[in-house]
Amino acid sequence: MSSREVYPNAPLVLVAAEIRHPDAGTLSDREKQQLKRALADELPVARPLNRPAGMVATIGPGVAAPQFQPTTAISSPRFLSRDLITSATFHADAVVIETTEYPGFEAFLALTQRVLSARLSVGSLDGVERLGLRYIDEIRVPSVGDTSSWRDWIGPTLLGPNHLADQLELTNDAWQGISTYSGKLDAGDFEQMxxxxxxxxxxxxxxxxxGDLRRKTPPPGPFFLIDIDSYWGPATQAVPELDLNAVTSALEALHGPVRTLFESSITDRLRDEVLRRDGK
Structure with missing residues (x-):
């Protein structure tokens, strides 16, 4: 069991896991029905994800501007929980699990295992091309009226040049930043993250x-975004075998720095006065 604290008023608005694989083609109606039966206990609502043709922005490593690529219209099988807060989508080249109410990593990982196992039961996949975990936080506090107020709630490493506002006798109306990291990933064939x-x-x-998934909807207002994408992508042309145990180990390793990064980005005041409250 994990000893990590679960905040009753956590700011997470979306958590996603992606297992990308070589294109396996469109699932047949029979295979879709097999998936529906396998996931009926937790994700009984079938609602395909339809994407029209258009352009999609992709962001690679580093701080380069997004690249836009044309896309064709697709319809991917998707199954949702009855409360519409959790889904599993089966694209031709990826399995994606998403939730807007995070039950903790262990429970989310267990669901990911069940979804991936269900996909493998209807047909083999040729390997793994990317593994990723995405955590999107909207941090909101009642007393924030302008951007300078975030100093009490967000760690100085994410406040950038905000402190210069006082010296300039101006207001720092907004700022955005991006940081990239890389390192070892000790999980079999998945060696770098x-x-x-x-x-x-x-x-x-x-x-x-x-959106398609229901989420808790506070009144619109100022928030501080912390968006973390922790992933493995092959550095060479090698495509590791898609082994369920190996994927699980890699996702566990990818999750490790996510919590550390989030905790180092916030203050004790935010923990005590906001995150540890009951959310009411």
Whole structure:
């Protein structure tokens, strides 16, 4: 069992796991029905994810500007919980699990294992091309009226040049930042990892309240974004075998720095006065 503290008023608005694999083609109606039966206890609502043709922005390592690529119209099988807060989507080249109410990493990982096991039961996959965990936080506190107020709640490493506002006798209206990290990932064939941190002030919502997944919807207002993408992607042309145990170990290793990074980015005042409250 984990000893990590679970905050009753956590600022997480979306957690996602992605297992990307070589294109396996469109699932047949029979295979979709097999998946539906396998996931019926937890994700009984079938609601395909339809994406129209258009352009999609992709962001790679580093701080380069997004690249836009044309996409074709697709429809991917997707299964949701009855409360519409958790989903599993089966693209031709990826399995994606998402939730807007995070039950803790161990429970989320167990769900990811069950979803991936269900996918493998209807047909083999040729390997793994990317593994990723995404955590999006909207940090909100009642007393924040302007950007300078975040100094009491967010650690100085994420406040950037905000402290210069007083010297300039100006107001720092907004800021955004991105940091990238890389290092060893001790998980069999998955030897290297990358982590991208995006952060800054925002207004309204980072995750739209009218999306496909239901989310807790506080009144719109100022928030501080902490968006962490921890992932493995092959440094060579090698494509490791998609082994369920190996993928589980790699996801556990990818999760390690996520919690450390989040905790180092906030203050004790935020923990005591906001995150440890009951959320009411």
């Amino acid at each position: 990358s982590l991208v941190l995006r952060y800054g002030t925002g207004e309204g919502y980072a995750l739209a309240p009218d």
